[in-house]
Amino acid sequence: MTAFTHPPPRGFPEAEFAARTEKAQAAMAEAGLDALLLTTEPELRYFTGFLTQFWQSPTRPWFLVVPAKGKPVAVIPSIGIDCMARTWVDDIRSWSSPQPDDDGMSLLAETLAELAGRTARVGLAKGKETHLRLPLGDFEDLGGKLPEVSFQDATAILRGLRMVKSGREIEKIAYVCGLVSGAFEAAPQLFAAGQSDIEVFRSFKIECLKRGVDDVAYLVGGAGPGGYGDIISPPQGRRLRDGDVLILDTGCTFDGYFCDFDRNFAIGRADEAAQRAYDTVWRATEAGLAAARPGATCADLFAAMQGVLEEGGARHDSGGSDVGRLGHGLGMQLTEWPSHTPWDDTVLVPGMVLTLEPGMTFAPGKVMVHEENIVVREDGAELLTRRAAPELPIV
Amino acid sequence: MTAFTHPPPRGFPEAEFAARTEKAQAAMAEAGLDALLLTTEPELRYFTGFLTQFWQSPTRPWFLVVPAKGKPVAVIPSIGIDCMARTWVDDIRSWSSPQPDDDGMSLLAETLAELAGRTARVGLAKGKETHLRLPLGDFEDLGGKLPEVSFQDATAILRGLRMVKSGREIEKIAYVCGLVSGAFEAAPQLFAAGQSDIEVFRSFKIECLKRGVDDVAYLVGGAGPGGYGDIISPPQGRRLRDGDVLILDTGCTFDGYFCDFDRNFAIGRADEAAQRAYDTVWRATEAGLAAARPGATCADLFAAMQGVLEEGGARHDSGGSDVGRLGHGLGMQLTEWPSHTPWDDTVLVPGMVLTLEPGMTFAPGKVMVHEENIVVREDGAELLTRRAAPELPIV
Numbered sequence: 001m002t003a004f005t006h007p008p009p010r011g012f013p014e015a016e017f018a019a020r021t022e023k024a025q026a027a028m029a030e031a032g033l034d035a036l037l038l039t040t041e042p043e044l045r046y047f048t049g050f051l052t053q054f055w056q057s058p059t060r061p062w063f064l065v066v067p068a069k070g071k072p073v074a075v076i077p078s079i080g081i082d083c084m085a086r087t088w089v090d091d092i093r094s095w096s097s098p099q100p101d102d103d104g105m106s107l108l109a110e111t112l113a114e115l116a117g118r119t120a121r122v123g124l125a126k127g128k129e130t131h132l133r134l135p136l137g138d139f140e141d142l143g144g145k146l147p148e149v150s151f152q153d154a155t156a157i158l159r160g161l162r163m164v165k166s167g168r169e170i171e172k173i174a175y176v177c178g179l180v181s182g183a184f185e186a187a188p189q190l191f192a193a194g195q196s197d198i199e200v201f202r203s204f205k206i207e208c209l210k211r212g213v214d215d216v217a218y219l220v221g222g223a224g225p226g227g228y229g230d231i232i233s234p235p236q237g238r239r240l241r242d243g244d245v246l247i248l249d250t251g252c253t254f255d256g257y258f259c260d261f262d263r264n265f266a267i268g269r270a271d272e273a274a275q276r277a278y279d280t281v282w283r284a285t286e287a288g289l290a291a292a293r294p295g296a297t298c299a300d301l302f303a304a305m306q307g308v309l310e311e312g313g314a315r316h317d318s319g320g321s322d323v324g325r326l327g328h329g330l331g332m333q334l335t336e337w338p339s340h341t342p343w344d345d346t347v348l349v350p351g352m353v354l355t356l357e358p359g360m361t362f363a364p365g366k367v368m369v370h371e372e373n374i375v376v377r378e379d380g381a382e383l384l385t386r387r388a389a390p391e392l393p394i395v
Numbered sequence: 396m397t398a399f400t401h402p403p404p405r406g407f408p409e410a411e412f413a414a415r416t417e418k419a420q421a422a423m424a425e426a427g428l429d430a431l432l433l434t435t436e437p438e439l440r441y442f443t444g445f446l447t448q449f450w451q452s453p454t455r456p457w458f459l460v461v462p463a464k465g466k467p468v469a470v471i472p473s474i475g476i477d478c479m480a481r482t483w484v485d486d487i488r489s490w491s492s493p494q495p496d497d498d499g500m501s502l503l504a505e506t507l508a509e510l511a512g513r514t515a516r517v518g519l520a521k522g523k524e525t526h527l528r529l530p531l532g533d534f535e536d537l538g539g540k541l542p543e544v545s546f547q548d549a550t551a552i553l554r555g556l557r558m559v560k561s562g563r564e565i566e567k568i569a570y571v572c573g574l575v576s577g578a579f580e581a582a583p584q585l586f587a588a589g590q591s592d593i594e595v596f597r598s599f600k601i602e603c604l605k606r607g608v609d610d611v612a613y614l615v616g617g618a619g620p621g622g623y624g625d626i627i628s629p630p631q632g633r634r635l636r637d638g639d640v641l642i643l644d645t646g647c648t649f650d651g652y653f654c655d656f657d658r659n660f661a662i663g664r665a666d667e668a669a670q671r672a673y674d675t676v677w678r679a680t681e682a683g684l685a686a687a688r689p690g691a692t693c694a695d696l697f698a699a700m701q702g703v704l705e706e707g708g709a710r711h712d713s714g715g716s717d718v719g720r721l722g723h724g725l726g727m728q729l730t731e732w733p734s735h736t737p738w739d740d741t742v743l744v745p746g747m748v749l750t751l752e753p754g755m756t757f758a759p760g761k762v763m764v765h766e767e768n769i770v771v772r773e774d775g776a777e778l779l780t781r782r783a784a785p786e787l788p789i790v
Contacts, residue, residue: 051628098524099719125531126530126531216610220448220449230477324491334452339454
């Protein structure tokens with residue numbers, strides 16, 4: 001566990017963006033790509049440091065072009081010039097957005113033609129866990145303006161780079177994991193029978209903010225007698241009762257980097273089935289911690305955790321709450337590649353930040369899920385979260 | 396101003412979703428569409444009530460098919476079954492996601508073929524302020540599975556429906572506007588010279604949560620001596636100083652509905668240029684309030700506000716911070732169609748919820764922006780926010 005008493009510095013030195021860009025350009029050369037065209041928040045931020053909540057507004061598209069050599073070039077609405085000018089990017093091309101007809105497409109087409117040529121092979125994200133953040137009609141128009149450009153899938157390049165975090169990225173994630181570990185440890189002061197789940201969520205959000213997170217970008221959970229079922233619905237106003245099991249699962253951020261983990265609490269008392277299920281997923285997490293070494297694959301991690309879950313009585317037909325995996329990457333997004341599934345053969349390397357998230361259905365409509373965040377080091381997993389208690393905590 | 400002391404009920408009665416669906420189906424029939432294919436959070440939520448923060452994870456795609464007749468059909472990852480089963484949707488088709496190869500595309504193709512036929516015209520959002528939330532490669536695969544289906548732009552249908560809010564939608568927006576108006580009114584207790592902007596943001600978020608918002612989904616701002624420039628960058632740790640002008644602009648949510656407005660504060664003292672600019676944008680907002688009547692267009696609203704700004708000395712070359720419009724729609728998203736621009740000829744009708752957001756550059760690198768939220772009623776604009784003070788408040 002990396003301990004921080006003070007927040008790590010915000011942002012990154014220019015050298016970090018230069019290194020990311022050079023690595024991308026080496027991979028582009030190998031893949032025969034003349035440029036990358038990026039359209040989403042994490043993609044732009046990864047190569048520039050451009051950090052703003054303004055992405056919440058779907059009105060305007062934002063673009064970054066990574067040429068074969070040199071710094072990325074931003075093609076963005078003029079409202080973003082000042083914010084982008086604070087990054088290491090020098091070449092910022094802008095237009096007044098929104099526009100009724102040509103909302104940046106001519107400027108983007110000219111930029112691509114200038115930087116990569118009119119017959120370029122341009123990489124963009126077309127693969128798993130990606131999407132294109134501009135109107136599909138505008139993307140079709142762009143193709144019409146550059147009929148000889150071919151748009152190729154560059155997901156493998158982006159995935160390969162982003163899956164392995166730098167020391168500074170790990171510091172930010174570790175810091176927010178530490179803050180939220182503290183918020184969970186304050187649970188006995190925050191939650192009690194009789195409180196509505198809406199108030200449970202609100203108290204926890206305030207606690208996380210008070211402890212120093214920038215945002216509680218994600219909070220889901222559930223509670224029910226002896227266990228919970230659905231954990232992705234928002235709170236409905238149900239009051240906590242004696243004998244409930246409560247789970248909260250949160251993605252808080254610091255400087256644009258996420259934690260993503262959960263904690264379980266029994267309200268007043270814990271019944272035996274819930275305690276047993278808790279013990280099983282706790283031990284499955286231990287198995288994941290032991291297995292998460294460089295050279296192992298995500299499939300190995302899955303197998304290590306799944307073995308404990310099955311021994312512990314996990315139902316194969318897990319019904320409606322099947323999450324399809326036992327953990328994933330995290331960093332600039334709540335969830336990132338890879339996935340701990342039987343089919344993901346991604347090989348773990350030092351610097352990967354991952355969740356271990358074993359879950360099981362232990363009774364009809366009752367699930368138990370644990371989650372910790374780790375970084376893979378040369379000698380194995382290092383916890384970024386403070387380990388959950390080995391027995392279901394009663395509050 | 397609609398006043399609420401208690402939160403309005405969460406969710407909507409089934410009849411509201413049925414009415415939305417029937418209106419969409421009438422428009423689909425007119426446009427010759429056999430089905431709608433929806434992929435984004437607000438689109439799915441609009442027709443079903445499916446509300447979850449799980450969309451934060453980019454891993455899994457989610458789909459809704461609106462057939463020519465009958466209820467929408469959900470095609471979703473199995474982790475969402477329980478949450479979707481609480482909505483009015485009966486037909487929920489699911490698969491265990493993520494999958495390495497076929498991540499829902501076969502199931503979606505079968506569903507479209509069954510509900511609309513293999514030569515259907517399927518509408519989806521391809522227009523302004525939309526995007527397709529699934530991997531582009533998967534969308535190309537879907538086209539390959541349904542080679543005779545033609546995918547048409549249905550943005551106009553979605554835009555037409557969503558721009559006009561129901562009474563229950565307006566209640567939710569009005570409620571969160573009221574809560575956040577209160578948080579802004581508490582500014583003298585929250586902000587002071589010497590405080591870092593990071594702490595300003597944190598205090599304000601906690602205040603909003605304490606007052607009852609579900610989430611502070613969006614908070615941007617800026618501060619500087621005599622005025623601010625960039626307002627979309629995150630706080631950097633700069634301390635407030637005597638003579639600063641501070642702006643905070645927030646989108647908080649209640650039950651999935653947003654407010655979106657800002658307030659300005661002078662720290663300690665206000666200089667004359669800032670006071671004059673504040674007066675100009677305040678009066679521009681008054682002009683917008685007077686102009687926002689059924690039958691007027693967004694271009695009329697723009698002209699009414701822009702006239703006051705130009706009389707007040709707004710620079711035509713507004714430089715780096717050009718926002719391109721003087722307000723917009725809001726509701727399920729922080730910003731929605733329409734836009735108050737010279738070219739948006741959308742005709743205002745009762746039930747539209749809009750921001751009025753006049754802004755001006757009043758000195759090099761200094762902007763002043765105001766924002767209020769309104770609903771258009773038969774007899775004109777009704778404020779949902781409590782009107783900003785007519786003079787720049789000093790805290």
